[in-house]
Amino acid sequence: MSDPKQTMGVSTGSTTGGLVVSAIHEKIMAAAEEIGGWGEAAEREARDLVNQPTINNWLEAMGLESQRFHQGEAPPSMAQVWTMYGQGGVSTSSTTEGYRDPLHAMMNVLTDAGFNGVLGTNSEQSYDRYLRVGEQVRITTALDSVVGPKSTGMGVGYFVTSRSTWYVGDERVATMLFRVLKFIPKTSGKDTA
Amino acid sequence: MKLQTGEKLPGWELPITPTLVVSTALATRDFQDVHHDRDRAQAAGSKDIFMNILTSTALCERYVTDWAGTDVQIRGISIRLGAPAYPYDTLSFSGEVTEVEDGVATIAVTGSVSLGAHVTGTVRVAA
Numbered sequence: 001m002s003d004p005k006q007t008m009g010v011s012t013g014s015t016t017g018g019l020v021v022s023a024i025h026e027k028i029m030a031a032a033e034e035i036g037g038w039g040e041a042a043e044r045e046a047r048d049l050v051n052q053p054t055i056n057n058w059l060e061a062m063g064l065e066s067q068r069f070h071q072g073e074a075p076p077s078m079a080q081v082w083t084m085y086g087q088g089g090v091s092t093s094s095t096t097e098g099y100r101d102p103l104h105a106m107m108n109v110l111t112d113a114g115f116n117g118v119l120g121t122n123s124e125q126s127y128d129r130y131l132r133v134g135e136q137v138r139i140t141t142a143l144d145s146v147v148g149p150k151s152t153g154m155g156v157g158y159f160v161t162s163r164s165t166w167y168v169g170d171e172r173v174a175t176m177l178f179r180v181l182k183f184i185p186k187t188s189g190k191d192t193a
Numbered sequence: 194m195k196l197q198t199g200e201k202l203p204g205w206e207l208p209i210t211p212t213l214v215v216s217t218a219l220a221t222r223d224f225q226d227v228h229h230d231r232d233r234a235q236a237a238g239s240k241d242i243f244m245n246i247l248t249s250t251a252l253c254e255r256y257v258t259d260w261a262g263t264d265v266q267i268r269g270i271s272i273r274l275g276a277p278a279y280p281y282d283t284l285s286f287s288g289e290v291t292e293v294e295d296g297v298a299t300i301a302v303t304g305s306v307s308l309g310a311h312v313t314g315t316v317r318v319a320a
Contacts, residue, residue: 061220
């Protein structure tokens, strides 16, 4: 067992159970409150309309066979695929003035505080309906919660949960709660495991 | 298809190859280097490239629809990530219908690798 008190940025006897210096914790939670106040932000249009070639590539890679997905419908768990940032991590709308992504902003706050490790822990997707070829999908993302500090198997960290919503026009078509652990890797402390 | 609580899904074993990890990452438009570049993955502290989260979700979709048929209407897929899925390991799925209520069946699904559970979660389908 490693002792989390020996990792970087850590002291004892604070309101955070001794895992993180109180001042750092307060700064993190203040940032969480501010970013949470942005609400549904980071609005982006998918680069492409829902389209058959992208569906076909996905079906081939996953090994999923179905006539249904050659007759105008897209597999439900592809909802997230349409609005991925793509290679280079930028989209046309993400370079426009005033664009800000709550998840990225909160992760940056934690990285700057020394929590440079990142691990996806939960993805909870709900589908209102299946998307159809030809539809233009749009996404928004909001910061849902920041919980911590927690001592985990990876190291001391904060769980950051964001809530993404996909729309076609004004119709909500899918939602996702996505949680990542931002942590100080144990190997960065004195007690390298 | 009439789903009943307690009904078990047949097991499914999927060999994890570098091609599977890379092709599924790219098919889900996830270009993070840890999913296609072993040198970069190892520099980041991983043993090898590893499966991305969108694919873990997609394989839960495939596991359930391989059994129930793609005519079922999937309402949601919630997963918790555990051990990484590395090439040359095997992803072994098991599942069971845990609840049928208000027209929705909940199927608990686990996908395990040699290091333990890679993905545990639920797939909700219209029943």
